[in-house]
Amino acid sequence: MGVLMSNLSAQETTCLAESKFSETQCVENPGSAKCVEISVVPDPSGKNFIYEWDLGDGTLLRGESIEHCYEQKDAYEVRLHLIDPVSGLIIRDELSKIIDIEDQNPPKIVVADEVIQNTPINIAYKLDGQDFDSMEVYWAFGDGNYSCQPQPMHTYSESGQVELRMLIIGVRSGEETVLCASKTVTIKEFTFDGNTLNDVFEQKEQTLEDRGRFLNDEAHYIIYEKENPKMYQLFLIKDDQYNVLIETEKDYEMYAWKGNLFTPIQSISTKGMTMEESHVKLKSSIDQLFSKEPLHLDGFRFELDVSDPPVKNLDAIAETMKTYAHVNIAIGVYTHTGGRLDKNIILSKQRGQQVKDDLTERGVAEDRLEVVTAKEEHSLLNTCYGVIHCDLEDETLNRKTEFKVIGVLNSTF
């Protein structure tokens, strides 16, 4: 392991990535464009000419800067002619360039929006529909370091934001093609705050089945009339005062959640009580909520190379969500760190969608379930991240599906 890392470091320092970035011009993110904007910077000391562009589809446009939209995707030869404004003399083919409208899918950098400081991260890219005879990949990490490895591993030592850039120089049908991409990455300080799904595994001292890993999460309280679906989130404003005034002669229910933990639903009746007595009742009920054994949206593990989640786990989760009918949950599926990162992300998405579909079939409203996508790359972070050989427990951990409450239904406010 140590030898391998040393070799990687040596390659990173001796590769030509830095000079490639400074020497190579690249149009980033051409997307599925069919329109082009072409311009040349005239030589300021040169003679004045009229610039005429033959766009290769029968279109002639004049100007130092032109825009054109092609009707069909194809490879077009764009040629620049110069016209002497005095004599009308035409100098043909000053410049020509093949514009491939068809194959302009840009590469996509596959890395999390947010990464953790001093934590090795895998950096990869996706390049769909582009076949090269040969290609080289260069990376500029944005912190002064470069790499020539196609899928490098890198550790950011400083927190903050960096512009991660990549450059692909490939040969396709004898023609050099340059593609590039960039992505802003936020490097966060390493914390154990437990607020997000992605870093729960960083807490090494806790076991897989530790149900207390969301203890640092903020508790959320909701209350609603038993016969009325209208629900309120309950906040302590100051001292014993809350943002919701409960009424007398009513039957309420309340519960709280914290991470993936739900308190049992507790009934509160204010019948026969004064307003003051009702508030005392509310406060004592809140204090008792977490004194009882909470329910869990228990995660489960996909078995290796098995696409279907365990049925009994899905049944239990569906039942819990029906009971706690006011909340939405996020589904995050982790994969093990073996194999290619981009494939693991696809697998994570596919499995997350599978869980969502299975829960929907069990009666959970579809709009209450969100497959975590914004943090999708984060879902691949874990304690063995960056380690070539993980032990079995870590690998098993990586295939875990997690659930977490992410808020209440909009319609209930």
Add this chain to the structure above:
Amino acid sequence: MKIMKQILTVVLFLVVITSQAQRVPNESENIDYLMTFGKDASGDTGDDDHVQIFFFVIPHNYEEPIYLRVFDPEVGGKHDEIKGTANTKMKYSIYGGTGTFSNEDARQIDPKGEYKSGNLLFSKVFDNRASYDSKWHTFGPINPLEGEASDVVSGRVFKIIAESLTGDDGNGYRYFLSVDPNRNLSVQGANAFAYEYTFKLPARNTISHIYPFIDNSVVSITQSNFDFDKNGEILIYSVAKNRHVGSISGDNTWSSSKHDIVEGEKNTTMDVQILKRDASQNTMSVYIMNQYNQPIPFFAVPIGGPPKYKYDLNLNFKKQKDK
């Protein structure tokens, strides 16, 4: 000088691998005929000195007989400019051996001092006899080993001088270095060059090209032209210059302009483009000096091919909806 030798060695290597045609003026120059006027002709003819010196360089390893052919060598028929009675005599002399190229006087813009240096191999005088009108005259066979061996240009060098003996008429002519006495067959790897060039401009709205090679030592050039009659433009074109406007001369006058050389232009060929505006017949002379006031040679076949300006092209793809 040592540096110059090294540079020109590189030049010749390029010559060997790129040049295949030895028509002078070369087709790529878009110049039809060399012009030399009789010694009594005035300066407004465009010929400042009534002498034209060209060098031919042949690869060291070429040992077959060669022939130097002259098209339309006489003065009195087609391609010539007759002023009244055709009374001009023109002498062509071919030199080889020691001093042909190495003598510094031979590499100047003006025919002064020992410019006829070397061993005279062939010489012939032509007048207005029609038998040579629009015909080829062949000098040779020439033994390639009779050329002056030069490490500077890595080959054997011959020199041909066309000079008028009498008269005031203009002589239009071409050269061809051939392996055959009766046909124009190129000597593989040969090239031709000169330090001053007097030629007849082609018809209206055409571009003629002169190809000086800019070596590593050059930091600026000064182009000078004579008797252009301000009939168009002279543009300096290179990998880094997109037709910088050069100074142009009027009738029977010289004009010069200095142009700085940037790093990217070193060891490349420059293209001096001459845009003639109208259809009038005109002859002009051109030479180029470096910052040391040393003449820079023009090559008939541009070293490394004609230059191509490196445009700073910006290309952005846009989605249809963004338009």
